[in-house]
Each structure stands twice: as structure tokens, then as C-alpha cells.
Amino acid sequence: MRLPAPRRITVxxxxxxxxAAAVTAVILGISFERSGDxxxxxxxxxxxxxxxxxLAIISLGLNIQWGYTGVFNFxxxxxxxxxxYTAAIVTKAPAxxxxxxxxxxxxxxxxxxPALATDQWFPFLVALLASATICGVLAxxxxxxxxxxxxxxxxxxxxxxxxxxxxxxxxxxxxVNGTRALGGIPQPLSGLTSNADYKYIMxxxxxxxxxxxxxxxERGVRSPWGRVLRALREDELTxxxxxxxxxxxxxxxxxxxxxxxGIGGAMFAFQSRAISPNTFTHFFATFLIWTMLIVGGSxxxxxxxxxxxxxxxxxxxxxxxxxxxxxxxxxxxISFIRDLTLGALIVIVLLLMPRGLLPEERRxxxxxxRQVRRLRRPPRDGxxxxxxxxxxxEAA
Amino acid sequence: MSTPDAAPILxxxxxxxAFGGVRAVNGCSLTVSGGSITGLIGPNGAGKTTxxxxxxxxxxxxxxxxxxxxxxxxxxxxxxxxxxxxVRTFQIPRELKSMTxxxxxxxxxxxxxxxxxxxxxxxxxxxxxxxxxxxAKAMQVLEFVDMLHLRDEYAANLSGGQKKLLELARTLxxxxxxxxxxxxxxxxxxxxxxxxxxxxxxxxxELNITFFLIEHDMDLITRLCDTVIVMSEGAKxxxxxxxxxxxxxxxxxxxxxxxxx
Ligand SMILES: Nc1ncnc2c1ncn2[C@@H]1O[C@H](COP(=O)(O)OP(=O)(O)OP(=O)(O)O)[C@@H](O)[C@H]1O
Ligand SMILES: [Mg+2]
Numbered sequence: 314m315r316l317p318a319p320r321r322i323t324v325x326x327x328x329x330x331x332x333a334a335a336v337t338a339v340i341l342g343i344s345f346e347r348s349g350d351x352x353x354x355x356x357x358x359x360x361x362x363x364x365x366x367x368l369a370i371i372s373l374g375l376n377i378q379w380g381y382t383g384v385f386n387f388x389x390x391x392x393x394x395x396x397x398y399t400a401a402i403v404t405k406a407p408a409x410x411x412x413x414x415x416x417x418x419x420x421x422x423x424x425x426x427p428a429l430a431t432d433q434w435f436p437f438l439v440a441l442l443a444s445a446t447i448c449g450v451l452a453x454x455x456x457x458x459x460x461x462x463x464x465x466x467x468x469x470x471x472x473x474x475x476x477x478x479x480x481x482x483x484x485x486x487x488x489v490n491g492t493r494a495l496g497g498i499p500q501p502l503s504g505l506t507s508n509a510d511y512k513y514i515m516x517x518x519x520x521x522x523x524x525x526x527x528x529x530x531e532r533g534v535r536s537p538w539g540r541v542l543r544a545l546r547e548d549e550l551t552x553x554x555x556x557x558x559x560x561x562x563x564x565x566x567x568x569x570x571x572x573x574x575g576i577g578g579a580m581f582a583f584q585s586r587a588i589s590p591n592t593f594t595h596f597f598a599t600f601l602i603w604t605m606l607i608v609g610g611s612x613x614x615x616x617x618x619x620x621x622x623x624x625x626x627x628x629x630x631x632x633x634x635x636x637x638x639x640x641x642x643x644x645x646x647i648s649f650i651r652d653l654t655l656g657a658l659i660v661i662v663l664l665l666m667p668r669g670l671l672p673e674e675r676r677x678x679x680x681x682x683r684q685v686r687r688l689r690r691p692p693r694d695g696x697x698x699x700x701x702x703x704x705x706x707e708a709a
Numbered sequence: 710m711s712t713p714d715a716a717p718i719l720x721x722x723x724x725x726x727a728f729g730g731v732r733a734v735n736g737c738s739l740t741v742s743g744g745s746i747t748g749l750i751g752p753n754g755a756g757k758t759t760x761x762x763x764x765x766x767x768x769x770x771x772x773x774x775x776x777x778x779x780x781x782x783x784x785x786x787x788x789x790x791x792x793x794x795x796v797r798t799f800q801i802p803r804e805l806k807s808m809t810x811x812x813x814x815x816x817x818x819x820x821x822x823x824x825x826x827x828x829x830x831x832x833x834x835x836x837x838x839x840x841x842x843x844x845a846k847a848m849q850v851l852e853f854v855d856m857l858h859l860r861d862e863y864a865a866n867l868s869g870g871q872k873k874l875l876e877l878a879r880t881l882x883x884x885x886x887x888x889x890x891x892x893x894x895x896x897x898x899x900x901x902x903x904x905x906x907x908x909x910x911x912x913x914x915e916l917n918i919t920f921f922l923i924e925h926d927m928d929l930i931t932r933l934c935d936t937v938i939v940m941s942e943g944a945k946x947x948x949x950x951x952x953x954x955x956x957x958x959x960x961x962x963x964x965x966x967x968x969x970x
Contacts, residue, residue: 529830532829532830532833533826533829533830535829536823536826536828536829536836537815537816537821537822537823537824537829537836537839537840538823538824538825538826538828538829540808540812540815540816541816541824543805543807543808543812544805544808544816547805547806547807547808548803548804548805548806550767550787550799550803551799551803551804551805552805552816553767553786553787553788553791554765554767554787554791554796554797554799554803554879555791555816555817555879556787556788556791556792556796556817556819556883557788557816557824558786558788559788565826569826673807675809675861675863676809676812676861677808677812678812678815678840680823680829680836680837680840681811681815681840681841681843681844681847683837
């Protein structure tokens with residue numbers, strides 16, 4: 314399943330760029346065709362890109378869990394939901410009106426130093442921290458029973474947990490306002506611009522968060538730490554025979570992934586301004602993320618990001634099609650057809666390129682390679698310097 | 710042949726392992742002397758691999774005690790036993806398939822600072838320096854087992870014999886006190902095997918590593934081992950030099966009985 318493709322210049326090498334370009338063209342094309350207005354297209358694409366970036370964060374979280382550690386989490390929605398709701402109830406003002414019922418609401422208390430405009434950023438930092446922490450703790454608690462289960466049982470347990478949490482948000486009326494949704498979620502740095510231009514700030518924040526998460530994860534997985542995670546994914550017994558504490562590392566991978574999903578969920582709440590239990594269905598909050606990772610290439614962080622972009626583009630394109638005058642046979646069934654096309658996409662990708670658009674690289678830990686390259690730098694002593702060891706290296 | 714220390718490094722005391730009704734290891738007691746190369750032979754299904762799994766923590770004994778350098782190790786998890794200085798190979802190789810040979814080996818060294826996530830994040834230079842040393846070590850070991858040219862090959866693509874060698878190579882990546890080899894010779898070509906025998910002897914001599922190895926090849930056992938322990942039906946049957954064991958009527962009977970009864 315993870316065996317390497319032979320090395321030659323192939324379609325596979327241009328396909329990642331091609332897929333991204335195609336998605337961009339379709340999105341821009343349809344939205345321009347429908348609106349005929351460049352401003353509207355820019356505005357639409359900005360929001361599109363923002364959501365894609367936030368879903369990419371969640372897909373990166375899943376990549377740590379599945380792509381590197383091999384933990385089969387089929388309940389991404391659990392952490393997505395907890396992250397989003399936590400951020401919402403931390404930053405909102407307390408519930409006052411009779412039709413709103415939720416716990417928390419610390420937004421105004423967190424305006425600690427009004428002179429520094431803390432209302433613009435401090436509650437949001439606290440919210441991010443809270444979302445990350447709560448998701449981390451939740452993952453840790455869940456890991457105690459589930460990580461000792463066989464892979465497929467873990468997946469089933471996580472589906473259950475995700476659904477359970479969603480039911481709680483619906484049934485516990487006083488917790489997060491149930492199915493009436495939690496609206497009016499404040500947005501970071503919203504004082505900087507007019508309402509109409511705020512989306513650019515949000516895009517910048519989303520991209521910044523994505524970049525930060527991406528860099529941190531790249532450092533992590535390309536290190537000895539990531540090496541142990543990948544070893545676990547390959548064979549737990551060998552990893553144990555190499556002196557690694559299997560459960561400790563598995564837990565670390567699972568928890569870090571959940572923390573990142575929590576951060577993505579929190580940012581998603583800021584972007585959406587309103588969240589409801591229906592946002593976090595298995596389809597959107599778990600299956601779509603899995604599709605992103607598999608299409609992009611699990612075991613490759615760039616793949617996880619690319620997959621998020623391509624699949625979100627695909628998903629939005631099928632939505633944009635609805636703006637056309639479709640025959641009623643299709644129009645009536647469009648939402649099922651959309652689901653079906655996503656399923657078809659995942660099957661096609663698995664059949665044609667099972668390792669995704671950007672497969673895992675051969676050399677993942679780079680620290681040592683960096684040293685080698687440094688050692689290989691040609692000696693300055695002259696042409697007679699011993700060349701044999703370097704040659705042996707090159708041959709490898 | 711150097712004389713092994715008299716003191717036992719490993720003591721297996723009345724150990725039993727039952728899988729349901731089957732007692733794969735049944736009241737087995739034996740000792741391995743420090744600095745020795747001790748062979749473990751016996752018919753198929755005698756319980757040799759199961760005994761290795763018990764010693765290295767992959768299985769918990771149903772009853773009995775196992776101690777290493779005077780401290781109990783039965784019941785400890787595999788990584789804790791590794792940290793005490795016991796490493797093992799698997800009879801059926803378990804390579805990390807979609808990792809390169811280099812990474813298969815670089816995984817092994819204990820106490821890598823880069824295994825704590827905050828070190829690569831905030832103290833990169835530490836990790837970098839350690840990786841350099843581990844890389845050098847891995848290259849050395851790859852050269853030792855004659856697979857330097859396969860450095861960046863996926864372990865999945867190795868041949869059967871090469872996978873056995875990778876198992877052996879893994880044990881050389883740390884500085885163990887006791888190495889348990891489960892049929893190191895199976896599938897490895899004769900020429901290379903001869904070199905490995907010399908190397909095992911050298912490791913024992915220079916680093917005072919104790920070897921405990923399961924092997925069906927009597928030539929290899931005779932050439933290499935100071936002491937040979939024979940297991941049959943889950944318990945120790947005989948012990949002695951290779952010649953003594955070969956001459957033992959009970960051993961012959963166990964082999965013939967075990968296979969043809
Ligand atoms: N996990 C297990 N569950 C049930 N039975 C087992 C298990 N592991 C081993 N056994 C049984 O224990 C007995 C001893 O097996 P073991 O692998 O230790 O033999 P061995 O001496 O290593 O043989 P060989 O020389 O063929 O490798 C066998 O009868 C085997 O079927
Ligand atoms: Mg065996």
C-alpha cells in the first residue's frame with residue numbers, strides 16, 4: 314500500500330500543481346460567470362481560501378494522527394466541535410436574552426487592559442489556548458482506553474465519541490444553546506477595518522495560523538520524535554523492541570493531533586461567526602477531512618494542505634453548480650449527488666494514486682541528511698583530498 | 710575461546726507460559742553466563758521463541774521468575790527491558806517497511822533528545838549534534854552488514870536474507886549487554902555468515918557483550934557457542950559444549966521424537 318513508485322518523470326509529478334490550478338480555475342470561473350463582477354469574485358475567493366486554510370489545519374492534525382502515528386481516528390468531528398464551541402463560549406459575552414442559553418461568556422472579562430485594545434486580541438488568544446488544552450485533555454482521556462484497542466475498534470470508538478458529543482450539544486439545552494445555534498461569535502482584530510473588509514484580516518489570520526502549525530509539525534515529524542511515530546505506524550512490536558515506549562508515543566501523536574484540530578476548530582468558529590450542532594456532522598467534520606488527507610497524501614504535511622485546498626474546491630464547485638438552472642430531476646437530489654461525487658472522488662484517488670497527490674517522501678528525517686551535506690562540502694586543501702568516502706555516499 | 714565469567718547474567722527460574730491449554734514453556738530453568746555465547750537449540754515448537762518473548766517482555770510468564778543481573782525483569786514492558794540492556798531480533802523479520810534502512814537503524818539508539826518534541830522545536834542544535842553521531846553510527850553498522858549501498862532503500866524492498874541482517878544490524882545500534890538472536894543465520898549466505906561469526910566473537914571479546922542465540926544450524930552453533938542449551942517441550946533438556954550435547958542420547962531422541970513421533 315505504501316510501496317514506492319519507480320522513479321521517472323510522470324504525470325504524478327505535475328498532477329499536484331495541475332489539480333490545484335484546475336480547482337482554482339473552476340472556482341474563479343464559475344463565480345465570475347455567475348456574478349460578472351471581479352469584486353464579488355475576489356470576495357468569494359477570499360472566504361473560500363480562509364475556510365480552506367482552516368480545514369487544512371484540521372487535516373494537518375489528522376495527518377499527525379493517521380499519516381504519521383497510524384492512529385485511525387474516525388471521529389475528527391469530536392475535536393473539531395469541541396475546539397469550535399470552546400472558542401465561542403470563551404469569547405462571547407454572557408447569555409442575556411431569553412432565547413440564548415449557554416455557559417461561559419468571558420469575552421468582556423478578558424478585556425484586561427483596555428488601553429492596549431485587549432478586547433481585540435486577548436480573549437481570542439485565551440480561546441485558542443482553551444480550545445487546544447481542552448481538546449488535548451479530551452484526547453488524553455480518550456487515549457487511555459482506546460489506544461490499547463486494535464486500530465479498527467479505535468475508529469469505531471471515535472465515531473461514537475464524536476456522535477455523543479454532538480448529541481450533548483443538542484440535548485443539553487443550557488450548554489451551547491442546542492440546535493438554535495450559537496451566533497454572534499466575536500472576531501479577532503475586527504476593530505481594524507470595516508465589516509466589509511474584515512474578511513481580508515480573517516484570511517491573513519487563517520494563513521498565519523496555518524503557517525505556524527505547518528512549521529511546527531514539519532519540525533516535529535522530521536525529527537527523531539517523528540521517526541518514532543512513523544515506526545509505530547509501521548510496526549509496534551519492532552518499535553517496542555527498539556526500546557520505545559509505544560503507548561507514550563502513540564498518546565503524544567494522538568494528543569498533538571487533537572490539539573491542532575482544536576486550534577483549527579477555534580479559528581473556524583471565529584470565521585463562521587455562528588456554529589450549530591449541524592456543522593459538525595460526520596460527513597463534514599470527519600469524512601471531508603479524511604478525504605482531504607487521502608487525496609492530498611497522508612504522511613506528507615504539504616499533501617495534507619494541498620488536499621484541503623483541492624477537496625474544498627471540489628466541494629464548493631459542486632455547490633456553485635446549484636446556482637445554475639438545473640433540471641428538476643437533479644436539482645431535487647443535488648445534495649445527495651454532491652455526497653456521491655465526493656465518495657466517487659475518494660474511490661478514484663484510492664484506485665489511481667493510493668498514496669495521494671503528494672506521497673510521503675523517502676527521506677523524512679532531515680537532520681542527519683543536513684549533516685551529511687555539510688560534511689560533503691568539497692575540502693579546500695586541493696584536488697588530492699580523499700574522495701572515496703564521499704563517492705560512496707553519493708552512490709547510495 | 711575466552712572463558713566466560715562464572716556469574717550468570719540472565720537467570721530463568723521455573724518459567725511457565727500457557728496459551729490456553731498449550732504450555733509452550735513449561736517449568737523452564739536456565740542461566741546464561743556473562744560474556745558467553747550461549748546457544749539455544751531444540752526441535753521446532755520446543756518453545757525457544759516463546760522463551761525469548763518472555764525474556765524481552767513481549768509476553769508475560771504465567772508463572773516463574775526471570776532476572777537480569779540480579780534484578781527481576783519479568784512483567785516489565787519491552788522498552789523497559791531494552792533500557793536495561795537486553796535487545797533481541799525477531800525470527801520472522803519485522804522491518805519498518807516504508808522507512809529507509811537508514812531510518813530503520815537511526816530509530817534505535819536510546820536516550821535521543823530529539824524524541825522529546827520540544828527539543829526539535831526549541832533546541833534544534835542539540836538534536837542536530839546527536840543526529841550527526843547517530844547517523845555516523847548507522848553508516849558504520851550498514852557497512853558492517855554490507856548494506857551501505859541500500860542506505861536509502863525502503864526496508865520493504867530488501868530480500869529475505871537482507872531483512873534478517875537488518876534485524877541483526879538493529880541490535881548493533883545500541884550498546885547492549887545481552888543480545889538475543891532468534892535464528893540469525895536463517896537465509897543468510899554462508900560467506901556473510903562466516904563474517905558475522907567472526908564479528909560476533911569480536912563484539913563479545915571487545916565489548917564483552919553476551920550472546921544468547923537460537924539456531925538450527927549445528928555447524929554455526931559448534932563454531933560459535935561456549936555453551937549449548939537444549940530445549941524440548943518447553944523445558945531445558947540438556948546443557949553442555951556442542952560436542953557434549955551432540956553426543957547426548959536424550960537430545961537425539963528429542964529431535965527424532967519431536968519430529969517423527
Ligand atoms: N501466541 C501463541 N498462541 C498460542 N500458541 C502459541 C503462541 N506462540 C507460540 N505458541 C505455541 O507454542 C509452541 C512453541 O512455539 P515457539 O515459537 O516458541 O517454538 P520454537 O521453539 O521457537 O520453534 P521453531 O524452531 O520452529 O521456531 C508451539 O507449539 C506454538 O504453537
Ligand atoms: Mg522459533
